[in-house]
Amino acid sequence: MPIxxxxxxxxxxGTIAATTQSNTxxxxxxxxxxxxxxxxxxxxINELADLECHQLFNVDSRAMGSLMLLELSHxxxxxxxxxxxxxxxxxxxxxxxxxSAFFLHLTLKTDKPVVMVAAMRPASALSADxxxxxxxxxxxxxxxxxxxxxVLVLLNDQIHSARFLSKQHTTQTSAFDSPDAGPxxxxxxxxxxxxxxxxxxxxxxxxxxxxSQHNLPKVQVFYDHPDTLAELYRHAAQSGVQGIVxxxxxxxxxxxxxxxxxSRAHRLGVVCVRASRIHAGPVTDSAYDExxxxxxxxxxxxxxARILLMLCLAAQLEHDEIAAxxxxx
Numbered sequence: 590m591p592i593x594x595x596x597x598x599x600x601x602x603g604t605i606a607a608t609t610q611s612n613t614x615x616x617x618x619x620x621x622x623x624x625x626x627x628x629x630x631x632x633x634i635n636e637l638a639d640l641e642c643h644q645l646f647n648v649d650s651r652a653m654g655s656l657m658l659l660e661l662s663h664x665x666x667x668x669x670x671x672x673x674x675x676x677x678x679x680x681x682x683x684x685x686x687x688x689s690a691f692f693l694h695l696t697l698k699t700d701k702p703v704v705m706v707a708a709m710r711p712a713s714a715l716s717a718d719x720x721x722x723x724x725x726x727x728x729x730x731x732x733x734x735x736x737x738x739x740v741l742v743l744l745n746d747q748i749h750s751a752r753f754l755s756k757q758h759t760t761q762t763s764a765f766d767s768p769d770a771g772p773x774x775x776x777x778x779x780x781x782x783x784x785x786x787x788x789x790x791x792x793x794x795x796x797x798x799x800x801s802q803h804n805l806p807k808v809q810v811f812y813d814h815p816d817t818l819a820e821l822y823r824h825a826a827q828s829g830v831q832g833i834v835x836x837x838x839x840x841x842x843x844x845x846x847x848x849x850x851x852s853r854a855h856r857l858g859v860v861c862v863r864a865s866r867i868h869a870g871p872v873t874d875s876a877y878d879e880x881x882x883x884x885x886x887x888x889x890x891x892x893x894a895r896i897l898l899m900l901c902l903a904a905q906l907e908h909d910e911i912a913a914x915x916x917x918x
C-alpha cells in the first residue's frame with residue numbers, strides 16, 4: 590500500500606471558512622471556522638494525505654496586507670524546507686487571492702507542490718463549493734505533476750497558475766479565470782490532469798527572496814480616468830509611497846491628469862508603472878515610457894503589477910532592472 594504524502598494545511602480565513610445564520614445566505618458572513626473544522630466537512634480527505642494543520646490567520650482576504658503576506662511567505666518557506674513535508678495547501682479568501690498567490694509564486698523557495706484554495710460560497714451555504722475545492726486541492730498537491738509548477742490555485746475543478754489567475758466575476762462559483770493563458774489543467778474523473786505549465790520564472794528561479802525581509806515598500810494603485818487629479822500623485826509621493834501603478838485606459842494610455850501626475854511623482858523619486866483597466870491583453874512598451882519615465886506592466890493587471898513592483902523596490906533594483914522584471918515575469 591503506498592505511503593500517503595505529508596502536507597501542511599495552512600489556514601488564513603476567507604469565505605471558505607465563513608458561515609451565516611441562514612443556509613441560503615451567500616453574503617454578509619463571518620469568518621468562524623478554522624482548518625480543523627473545514628476538514629470535518631470533507632469526507633475521505635485524510636485518506637489522501639497526512640495533513641498537518643496550521644492556522645496562521647483567520648481573516649477576510651481584503652485585510653491581507655503586506656506584513657501578513659511576508660509572514661505567510663516566511664512560514665511556508667520554513668515548513669516546506671522540512672524534509673518530511675511533501676507539499677502545502679493554503680486556504681484563502683477570494684477577494685485578494687490572486688495577489689497573495691502571485692506574491693508566494695515569486696517568493697517561495699521550493700519545488701514542492703503548493704496549492705491555494707478558496708470558495709465563493711460560505712461553508713454554511715447550500716451547495717457550498719469549499720469542501721470539494723479543498724478535497725481537489727489536496728489531490729493536486731499530492732500529484733507529482735504539481736511539482737516545480739510554482740504556486741497553483743484550485744477552484745471550480747480547474748488548476749490555475751498564480752501567475753495568470755484573475756477574479757472575473759463578483760459572485761459566481763466560476764468567478765476565476767486566467768486571461769491570455771487559460772488553466773494549466775483540471776480535475777476530471779477524480780484525478781488531476783495537467784495539459785500545460787508556465788515557462789515564466791517562479792519560486793526557486795525567481796530573483797526575489799524575502800526570507801530576511803521584515804517590511805515592504807509602499808506601493809499604491811491609481812485608477813485612471815478623464816479628470817484625474819495630478820495632485821494625488823504628488824500627495825502620494827509626499828506620504829512615503831515609493832511606487833505607483835496606474836490602472837490606465839486601453840493599452841496603458843495615460844490621461845492628461847495621469848501624465849502630469851507620473852511626471853510629478855518621478856521628480857519626487859517614485860517609480861511609476863503603466864497597467865490597464867482592461868482585464869486582458871498586454872500593456873506594451875511606448876514612447877510614453879521614455880518621455881515620462883514610466884514602465885509598462887506588459888501582461889500583469891494592476892493588482893499584480895503592484896506585487897511585482899513592491900518586490901522590485903524591496904530588492905533595490907534600478908529603473909532598467911525593474912523594467913526588465915516586468916518583461917520577464
